[in-house]
Amino acid sequence: GDQGIAEWIMNQKKIPIPQYEKLTNFFNPVQFNPAEWVSMVKKAGMKYITITSKHHEGFAMYNSKVSDYNVVKRTPYGKDIIKMLKDECDKQGIKLFFYYSQLDWHHPDYFPRGNTGQGFTGRPEKGDWNKYIDYMNAQLSELLTNYGEVGGIWFDGMWDKSDAPWRLDETYALIHKHQPGALVGSNHHKFPFPGEDFQMYERDLPGENSMGFNHTGAMSDLPLEMCETMNGSWGFNLADTNYKSTKQLLQTLIKSAGYGANFLLNTGPMPNGKIQPENVDTLAVMGKWLDKYGETIYGTRKGPINPTTWGASTQKDGKVWLHVLNCKEENLFIGKLPKKLKSAKFFEDQSAVKFKETELGVILNIPDSKKNTIDTIIQLEM
Template identity: 70%
Template sequence: MKRVILLAISLFAVSSLIFAQENYQPSKENLESREWFQDAKYGLFIHWGVYSILGDGEWVMNNQKIPVKQYERLPSFFNPIDFDAAEWVSMVKKAGMKYITITSKHHDGFAMFDSDVSEYDIVDKTPYGKDVIKMLKDECDKQGIKLFFYHSQLDWHHPDYFPRGGTGSGFTGRPQNGNWDNYIDYMNAQLTELLTNYGEIGGIWFDGMWDKKNADWRLAETYSLIHELQPGAMIGSNHHVKPYPGEDFQMFERDLPGENTMGFNQTNTISALPLEMCETMNGTWGFNLQDQNYKSVKRLIQTMVKASGYGANFLLNTGPMPNGEIQPENVDTLIKMGKWLEKYGETIYETRKGPIAPQDWGATTIAKDGTVYIHLLELKDENLLIPSLPEKINSATYFTGGEKVNYSETDYGILLNIPKEKQENYDTILTIKM
């Protein structure tokens, strides 16, 4: 039997409020983490769990209505002998990414780390028997990549996740009773493990509050716990509404900040916090055998550019296969994006949102020295009128080649003349000095 961690909850519970860590003041370490995060701009999202065995995405338990007792058989088939943490992290670096966010526990409740408060984890329930989170964290430390942990607040497996929410109900076979406070204690205990057993981490990426919008999630307690254990760790939550006090970055699921084409984003608020947009390479997060609807390299690069134009990071997802390998199609895309960033990365990394908000034609980013980059993503012909910049232009050159750009500043904006031979496939970038 594993020992039970008894949390000294009162040590961290500084507020009884349900939805906020009121009066939260980020630490010096946290503010430094926020600055690093905004400089990093690009990371890999990894959705990996026992659900990969079924090849039908990370929601397979809910979508196929698999009862808990049947789903609990999956771990005995999970033996990712081809998992190579060094290979994963090396690929991330070649892709030009600066951090990884990996699922420590998804909605199915199965922990991909060695947990002392539950035996429902990769070490105790799989023939593989190794802590992949530990292996990945050690390799990230060696290669200089930050690691964030995705952690699901929603849990389709735990009996104390009660009353049931909008998903995972009616088929799991769990008793129709439970102690909600016990569940939150359990969640906080697992978070304590993640925050104390794996060294310094980038932060916690929460998901699942939307399943029970009106529940007492005891956020003040959980957020205080995280900030106390790791003052530099950043907290973000995919709850689709404006950030609560205690959160350190705001995320947007499969949409650029302020947009809602996917129907997830329930607020028009774009906060002053660091921003992040997450996106899939096909249509699903977890490994899906039949989803071959891969986005093109051009589309993904242009999405990353527009995200940067909003000042947001781009967190691009892959769902590794059950054997521990990342799909070759995904690796190919990531390496091609990395090649593009080798040449154009200075117009993305360490920049902030530009003086002209992203539009159909493209976006702008601004470097710390005041250089403005105009990213022309869609050019229908050789002339384009864009909004005026805040100051008069001193020089305008092509990022590639350094030749002068033909332009004129008018009362209606800046009229650019970009000959066909100067137009690049993904992004024609202009360097502006003012």
Template identity: 55%
Template sequence: MKRIRILLLTLLLFITAENIAQTNYEPTQSNLEARQWFEDAKFGLFIHWGVYSILGDGEWVMNNQNISIDAYKKLPSFFNPIEFNAEEWVKIAKNAGMTYITITTRHHDGFSMFDSKASDYNIVEKTPYGKDVIKDLAKACEKEGIKLFFYYSLLDWHNDDYFPRGKTGNDIEGRKEGDWDAYINFMKAQLTELLTNYGDVAGIWFDGDWDKKDENWHYDEIYKLIHELQPQCLIGNNHHDALKQGEDFQMFERDLPGENKTGFGTSESNVGRLPKEVCATINGSWGFDLQDKKHKSKKELIHYLVRASGFGSNLLLNVGPMPNGKIQDEHIQSLAEIGDWLKINGETIYGTKAGIIAPSKDWVSTQKGNVLYVHLLENRTTAFVIPEFNASIKSAKLFATKKKVKTKQTKDGLLIEIPESDQNDIDTIVEITLK
């Protein structure tokens, strides 16, 4: 009996492994090149936009207010974003120094923001606007040389076939039972549409796995489908866990890689070696929230970008456009301020890797070859001591002014002396050339 149990358990683990990842995945040359581009890109714009923006209470409003299926279906009938301008959005991103955009094509409410034949519950069929905003954005991105990623929710509070249900949306009135296999086929059909009707897609950004952690999501089939349709297309999955086979980059929500300050994030032991991306909000919300007063300062936003780079990661910074299709003025202003900073200091961010100096609350480092950029962020003293620094230094200077910086190896580490008058309120960058 014990041997039978062991055999059954082994078989179960084998079946599960077959279903959670794209087995025997070997990335193509175009995929490897895309990974390298992504690792160097460093800064992207996340856009959470859907019919939920009408209510001005974030993208989780259907769940948080337990809005019934029938009531929520009324929202698309007065979603008419006549001020949406895809080219304007892309230029805002480009002006911010961003190199790619990730937009929600379908969020947890189940409403598709693109022209889908797999379901008429979409922006073209159900709204007075009647246009495919994803198509417009794809054209604008291609024109401006900005890469486009598609966020796609695995979780669906609207579709009856998302059954058995998960941890969320269970108090939404009107949800019925359905067929899980039919739901998987529905997702495959929509992903096929996204990967065949919108030109080159830089990546698919999955979310919602955490709603049913033990479910068979058929990733083996889904990841294979994506890579067959567009081999260069990068796959990421916000499952807050170790990488699965078939995934091309690892994402971290509201957290730097391995820090897990949120409590639901990815532990340090599960941080892999593939390209990384941290996603964060420009204020406190992902989707448009009329009463969100947690707008981050210029310093906070630049520090987020610099710290992410110091962890060898991109930053995907989110805005939630208003229901009229406009991005809030204060968000545009903040993005422009980051762009101005990057015009001067971008050399220390783009194309870098995490530097040899480990990140701390006071500094991070980025690196290109033998050039090390030390970003001093918090400490306002005139002498900085970097512990456990053993590399030989050829020269050290302030990145901004090229003024020589005094350095000295001590028993406590590398001593860097910078007069307070030479320090920057946001980020004092020391450029060190190693021997």
């Protein structure tokens, strides 16, 4: 879709701050129902939510005392969306992470400017960078002290000025001081820095770079997470109907698990506060799949066979599962296993899988009648 009519509109259409600020007068998501959102998330099989607390345009979706440029002070809606969602997450037992953009197209002290937000915002061409970092840390302190226990902080936007003095040590120490159990991750597209607790990949599987975001192919020893959109936009975009199929999303989730990574799937809420029906339907189908096959995904680590053209593998508690996503032939060569294969069976009906061990590796026999259009799961015993 056209990124310029979604969450990047201020930058892509070069809208000055005074004009962009007028949008707050129309922000009134009266049908926002946090119970509905969290129930949908649980039905989809998700275990946590990452909500935008502030995006690149600098507008806070919570009641910030540091800046009145926020949903409570500036909109007819006038409610703290973050608090409403956090209360419901606590009620339904879902962890809540806060997305926070380090990049800011609104704050005057975000200076010198980075690669974006230049020349059109109306900000003076001067500013005190350290004041901006102080402001950012003050907002983070609000998020970390006013909303109970949070799952973590999901940073974005450092790529705008990747070599700037971000004072990361100070920011990360602040987070871990206020919330020792909170996980810190940053979508800076680089190898993780000290103080980060997980490594994330934007719209690509770990180690891949088809989108051009993930400049380092290196995977750290930290927990991994891949984030992905349901169409081509992060924010709600009427013009973007290029929805990924349920099969495509499930297979990406499975491959992500095959790398040992979590799968963070995005949906951009509509202006009225509801989630668009197309996404609700897709998430429900994904949830039904996970109800049936989640044992082979949840809590697993990457299996003995790295993700490849035919699929991936996962393992947990001594069990190993092959996820065969693409196999046109009846015989599938899976290569060498770390131990001798004792038995193989289809997860679906526990029937035996015929196999042959050769010097080069193992060949599995998968009749067409046993193939699943999304994922043919085979459990191995070694």
